[in-house]
Amino acid sequence: DGGITQSPKYLFRKEGQNVTLSCEQNLNHDAMYWYRQDPGQGLRLIYYSQIVNDFQKGDIAEGYSVSREKKESFPLTVTSAQKNPTAFYLCASSIVVAVTYEQYFGPGTRLTVT
């Protein structure tokens, strides 16, 4: 089955610990994205990557880091510098259709930091 996988579904960490969220896709999509969603809030872009070994900061990159060593993988590290890390984290990837990008989401990882 083609798709986007995120693991784990739920993640619990103590404050002060770094944590890495996994995102893998087998859709052969070039671009990948990380969003954060807080209760009752919209999606906020953390980082995105349009090609291997390159990525750009989104609107709320502080306290996060990413890597894109393979086309299929775009892991997100939530560092201890992130002030309010508890949130629903969504990974997405996109394919170019004509002049635009149809973007698809993974199932998400719900991170709780106490």
Add this chain to the structure above:
Amino acid sequence: QKEVEQNSGPLSVPEGAIASLNCTYSDRGSQSFFWYRQYSGKSPELIMSIYSNGDKEDGRFTAQLNKASQYVSLLIRDSQPSDSATYLCAVGPSGNTPLVFGKGTRLSVIA
């Protein structure tokens, strides 16, 4: 700052009625427009895309685009309780940049 605006709702409609969801955007150069459905606790699911002015129909869903008015809408005919969800409008800006999402409209279909 490129913006996408949606009424947060909740929008309540009776079962079988037409639900109308609206979205406005600020970037006049935008080229692509999408509607996502997000059930509570789940990730967004792409349900409609539209790229040119006019209507695009897919089953019970119709997307409408008016670039002159910078306005996108989603109509859901014969609304069902299973349509109850938050609907996110997303706009593809000009150039090779990520989609801009609205905050979503919560739809409640009452049986």
